[in-house]
Amino acid sequence: MITLTKLNDKQFSLNALFIEQVESFPDTTITLTNGKKFVVKETETEVQLKVIEFYQKINVLGLRKSLEG
Template structure:
């Protein structure tokens, strides 16, 4: 799980396993495999860093 910040500055936790794609439009939009999407304050590179760390922590990546 990764913690992110909505545009209203409210933080939430997202299960990174369900992320299908991330776009900068210019806001960062995260699209999930279930069709939902979230707009967050963090830039794309920060979201990617957090997802990579999450995968490393659960030992999907070494």
């Protein structure tokens, strides 16, 4: 799950696995695989970074960060 902020400043969690598309209109609009849309305060780049971090955390597509000890 990634935490995002709606335009009314309320935060919510979104399962990043269901994100199909992220666009800027100029507001960032996220479209899910079921067609539902969310408009958020975060930039498109911020959303992309959160998704990558989430994928690394759950080890999707072998994107796990190397563990340095």
